Amino acid sequence: MTYSYQIALIVPAAQREAAKRIAEAMGWGPDNYRVPLSDGAYYGLSAVAQPSFVDALAAAGSGTAPEGVDPADLEAVLPVLLSSIEPVGTRAQADQFDALCAQHGLTRSFEPGA
Amino acid sequence: MLAFGLSLAPGRGRAARGITPASVPGLVAWYDAFDQTTLFQSSFGGDAVSSNGAPIGMALPGNRREPELSGALTFPDLVWTDNGDGSYTRDNDSGFSAFYLNTGHSASYFIGKLIRVSFDYTLEADSPSRILVYRRGQSDQGNESFAVGAFGTSGRYDGYIRVVGPSDRPVWIDSNGGKYTIRNFRLREVVGQVLMQTTAAARPTYGASGSHRWIAGDGVDDVLQLAEPVQYQTLIMVLSHAVVQAAVVALVGAVAGGGTHYVHIADATTLSLDGGTMKTGRWKQNDGPWTSKERNPVAPGRDLLSRTPYVLSAELEEPQEFRNLLHFENGSTVRYGNVRIYGAAFYDRILTDAEHTLVYRYMAGKAGL
Structure with a gap:
């Protein structure tokens, strides 16, 4: 299995549970989106991913729900999902995540390097 | 004291043949990224880690035991x-x-x-x-x-x-x-301190380059955890930076129940060891002198922000709990390590100088020192 992408995903707190259900249905296990942002207004994740996951995400954006995923959850999450998908090694994953946060005016609820 | 006596102590700059961290009594857990048979992509122990960049969902300790399950095997199905x-x-x-x-x-x-x-x-x-x-x-x-x-x-x-x-x-x-x-x-x-992560996004990744092998945290949400915390008092670890940037938190260990324990790279020449609410007895980098200072400038010319691995040794005044690798939480403080960990050994006591030297030489060999 080749993990050729590094991804950062962020959702508003209101859609966090639906986003976690989607991730779990896609084989990612429980409790993804565990990083609180802007005092818990948003939650994010950083991970490496296989091309099949990126393809499934793209297909979901086109209206095709991945197998096992509740379309209602997709409908709730996709419009508000913030994402960054890059080939592995483009930059440090923490930099990618922080850049996505900055792009949307979000801050981590702790200082990662202080 | 070493059960096998001190006559096997290696000479300076080389490890003794056959000596591993498990050779020294009191070993709680030992993780070795160079032993690929101990790393798996799933938290269930499936899909051995076989490629650079693969996620790590489970890491077996090098000092595990694997006793046979007792009881006769029976095959109830007549097929x-x-x-x-x-x-x-x-x-x-x-x-x-x-x-x-x-x-x-x-x-x-x-x-x-x-x-x-x-x-x-x-x-x-x-x-x-x-x-x-x-x-x-x-x-x-x-x-x-x-x-x-x-x-x-x-x-x-x-x-x-x-x-x-x-x-x-x-x-x-x-x-x-x-x-x-x-x-x-x-x-x-399997009997031992098995690290695992059931959340895919929170799995660190395996890295390999040349003769080096490591477990890398992304500095965002990666953490490996034990099912239950265990006590340790001495830590000897090989680590380096995952990225080259200032003010990276180089986490080496984490504890549950109030204490914290991590390494902080303040800049290219300053390394600090933060004991949080507990007291760190002494610590050192590579074979340098022991220090009890929380913040310690390293030798001039040694760039801490490079990816060159080094050995960190730390002794705590009192035993503390270890549960997480690459992450700790303490009240409102949450930190994720953005480092590469090549190997780590945790002991439940303070080692003698001779014992420390044995483990240090083994770790230094992993670091290419």
Whole structure:
């Protein structure tokens, strides 16, 4: 299995549970989106991913729900999902995540390097 | 004191042959990224880590034990033939007919345990195209299937299962028909401090370059955890930076229950060890002098922000709990390590200087020092 992408995903707190259900249905296990942002207004994740996951995400954006995923959850999450998908090694994953946060005016609820 | 005496202490700059962190008494846990057989992509112990950048869902300690499970193996399903020589043959082309192995323990005995399963197999007439080893009972979630070859093919399965619920089977082997024989079947219970991560996004990744091997945290949400915290007092670890940037938190260990313990790279020449609410006795980098200062400039010319690995040794005044690797929490403080960890050994006591030297030399060898 080749993990050729590094991804950062962020959702508003209101859609966090639906986003976690989607991730779990896609084989990612429980409790993804565990990083609180802007005092818990948003939650994010950083991970490496296989091309099949990126393809499934793209297909979901086109209206095709991945197998096992509740379309209602997709409908709730996709419009508000913030994402960054890059080939592995483009930059440090923490930099990618922080850049996505900055792009949307979000801050981590702790200082990662202080 | 060392059980084997001090005469085996290695000379300066080289490790003694056959000496590992497990040679020194008091070892709580030892993780070694150079031993690829201890790293798996899934938290159930499936999918061995085989490529650069693969996620790590489970890391076995190098000092684990794997005692045989007691109790006679029985094969309750009549589709299996007992050949009388320790081998069993399944010849059934009439469709699905799974079985499980009764090891003499109740199902509840296995809950939460990590079990190593291994057997040899030989495909015979009407060979199946696959054999399934289920990890979670009758469900196909968490199973592992492997394709098998043509008639006459022999092979070996050697993997791990983690029993989750009371209805899960310790082992459940199935195929899509055909005839095959298994022998040398073994069930072993893994005893030791197994690190795992069930959340895919929170799994660190495996790295390899040249002679180096490491476990890398992304600095965002990666953490490996023990099921229960364990006490330690001495830590000897090989680490380097995952990225080259200032003010990276280089986490080396974490504790539950209030204490924190991490390394902070303030800039290219300043390393600090933060004991949080507990007191760090002394610590040092590589074979430099011990220091009790929390903040310590390193030798001029040594760039801490490079990816050159180094050995960190730390002794705590009192034993503390260790549960997380690459992460800690303490009240409102949450930190994730953005580092590469090549190896780490935790002891439940303060080592003598001679013992420390033995472990240091081993770790220094891993770091290429």
